[in-house]
Amino acid sequence: MRYTSFTPYDFVLLAQGLGVSLALFLATSLIGLVIGTIWAVIRFYRVPVLTPFIAFLAELLKNSPVLVQLFLVFFGLPALLKINVTPVEAAVITLSGNTAAFIYVIAVSAIESIGRDQIESARVFGLSRWQVLHHIIAPQAMAFAVGPLTGLLVNQLQVTSLISVIGVVDLTKIGNILNLRTLKPFIVWTIVGGLYYVTAKLVALGGAMLEKRLRAHTAWKGL
Amino acid sequence: MIRARGVRKSFGSAIVLDGIDLDVESGEVVSILGSSGSGKSTLIRCMNGLEKLDAGSITIDDFDVSRPKDLAEARKRSATVFQLFNLYPHMTAVQNITLAPIQVLKRSRAEAEAAARTLLDSVGLGARADAYPAQLSGGQRQRVGICRALAMNPRYLLLDEITSALDPEMTAEVLNILAQLAKNGTTMVFVTHEIEFARTISSRIVFLDKGQLVVDLPTEEFFAADGGMARPRISQFLSKMRKD
Numbered sequence: 001m002r003y004t005s006f007t008p009y010d011f012v013l014l015a016q017g018l019g020v021s022l023a024l025f026l027a028t029s030l031i032g033l034v035i036g037t038i039w040a041v042i043r044f045y046r047v048p049v050l051t052p053f054i055a056f057l058a059e060l061l062k063n064s065p066v067l068v069q070l071f072l073v074f075f076g077l078p079a080l081l082k083i084n085v086t087p088v089e090a091a092v093i094t095l096s097g098n099t100a101a102f103i104y105v106i107a108v109s110a111i112e113s114i115g116r117d118q119i120e121s122a123r124v125f126g127l128s129r130w131q132v133l134h135h136i137i138a139p140q141a142m143a144f145a146v147g148p149l150t151g152l153l154v155n156q157l158q159v160t161s162l163i164s165v166i167g168v169v170d171l172t173k174i175g176n177i178l179n180l181r182t183l184k185p186f187i188v189w190t191i192v193g194g195l196y197y198v199t200a201k202l203v204a205l206g207g208a209m210l211e212k213r214l215r216a217h218t219a220w221k222g223l
Numbered sequence: 224m225i226r227a228r229g230v231r232k233s234f235g236s237a238i239v240l241d242g243i244d245l246d247v248e249s250g251e252v253v254s255i256l257g258s259s260g261s262g263k264s265t266l267i268r269c270m271n272g273l274e275k276l277d278a279g280s281i282t283i284d285d286f287d288v289s290r291p292k293d294l295a296e297a298r299k300r301s302a303t304v305f306q307l308f309n310l311y312p313h314m315t316a317v318q319n320i321t322l323a324p325i326q327v328l329k330r331s332r333a334e335a336e337a338a339a340r341t342l343l344d345s346v347g348l349g350a351r352a353d354a355y356p357a358q359l360s361g362g363q364r365q366r367v368g369i370c371r372a373l374a375m376n377p378r379y380l381l382l383d384e385i386t387s388a389l390d391p392e393m394t395a396e397v398l399n400i401l402a403q404l405a406k407n408g409t410t411m412v413f414v415t416h417e418i419e420f421a422r423t424i425s426s427r428i429v430f431l432d433k434g435q436l437v438v439d440l441p442t443e444e445f446f447a448a449d450g451g452m453a454r455p456r457i458s459q460f461l462s463k464m465r466k467d
């Protein structure tokens with residue numbers, strides 16, 4: 001292989017890699033958010049059989065390495081079910097499932113943080129369980145959850161770098177390619193790390209802004 | 224009317240309500256007195272369906288609170304004001320008051336808000352309509368709690384020690400409103416430790432002791448020397464309450 005120095009085209013490569021990482025991050029965060037929230041709602045309704053099953057599944061997902069889960073989906077599933085799983089599919093399935101498990105945990109504690117007394121008074125005024133969830137629990141649980149959720153998402157953004165191992169051409173994979181071509185690891189990994197850093201900071205900033213808005217009603221406590 | 228028959232309730236091995244019979248007719252103000260732990264709150268919580276009865280029945284205008292189908296209707300006819308206000312902290316005073324009218328009674332938002340502001344005006348909180356509970360004093364919060372109950376146009380108000388978390392000045396604010404409601408003929412079941420106030424607004428007084436309804440008398444008779452006061456348990460209780 002011939003070693004060459006950086007070219008303007010490398011910026012396009014980095015941008016593409018960042019795009020892939022971001023797209024996977026956003027897609028899996030969204031899917032994870034939906035699934036994790038649905039799991040928490042199922043638990044709120046204490047649906048028999050499903051509730052303990054979800055708790056068990058979330059435990060499994062939380063307590064095993066994401067890389068192992070990724071290998072299980074990418075290599076294990078095809079072998080077991082005789083199906084074809086592309087790297088991107090494996091990445092989406094694994095990261096969504098993993099994010100869902102952590103979001104489930106956050107959502108459950110957020111729901112449980114809402115005082116029983118408010119829920120009781122809403123029920124006494126005739127609101128259904130669903131109306132209580134919608135009007136009383138959800139808005140406050142969201143304000144409670146935004147902080148931990150932001151932390152989780154910043155972490156999940158970094159976790160996406162693992163998928164480069166199974167051949168998804170994300171930002172880390174591009175870093176690898178550039179590194180092998182230029183043999184300038186310090187520069188390449190500084191740039192790649194910087195891009196992750198800036199993205200993570202943007203996620204954190206967005207979370208902080210959202211939290212401030214959702215907590216408007218407690219901002220007055222000092223008065 | 225509210226009708227309780229043979230109501231029993233235990234928590235574990237502790238019998239908290241031990242066969243309660245009680246009728247509350249339209250237009251009556253019935254005060255429930257009794258020492259701490261006698262089961263007053265539990266009785267109210269059975270009336271509004273927050274606790275399941277072990278035996279007996281409670282009906283509100285013939286809707287049985289133990290039957291899920293009836294409970295919704297029973298809850299539309301009665302409204303509860305809570306000791307610790309139980310307001311929704313993420314909603315303004317107006318939003319607290321309009322939530323159930325909009326969601327349960329299916330009123331339009333505009334109509335519900337206009338009614339809420341009128342109610343808030345009537346308890347002297349017109350200017351605080353858009354404040355969050357955290358911005359209000361205890362007395363103001365409880366006045367919002369009362370408005371929230373009144374906004375449902377209930378036939379019966381269930382009030383469980385609604386002033387016991389308030390200082391005397393705020394207590395007076397809230398009791399004034401109740402006196403007004405009583406004068407207007409609102410039906411109330413009023414759990415309280417405010418004996419003197421109960422005496423002025425109640426048509427009847429019932430006395431709970433260890434989960435049993437031991438006395439149920441018109442107010443005059445309850446306080447008469449040859450009526451309720453003739454019973455050692457009651458004169459004891461009253462003299463203790465008056466000392467505190």
Ligand SMILES: Nc1ncnc2c1ncn2[C@@H]1O[C@H](COP(=O)(O)OP(=O)(O)OP(=O)(O)O)[C@@H](O)[C@H]1O
Pocket residue numbers: 234239257258259260261262263264265266384
């Ligand atoms: N959820 C519960 N679980 C177990 N015990 C309970 C529960 N709720 C009430 N009790 C018990 O039932 C008894 C009656 O309680 P309740 O709250 O009805 O009394 P009360 O007359 O309202 O007293 P107070 O004047 O202090 O408010 C008490 O001994 C209390 O400890």
Ligand SMILES: [Mg+2]
Pocket residue numbers: 263264265383384
């Ligand atoms: Mg009580």
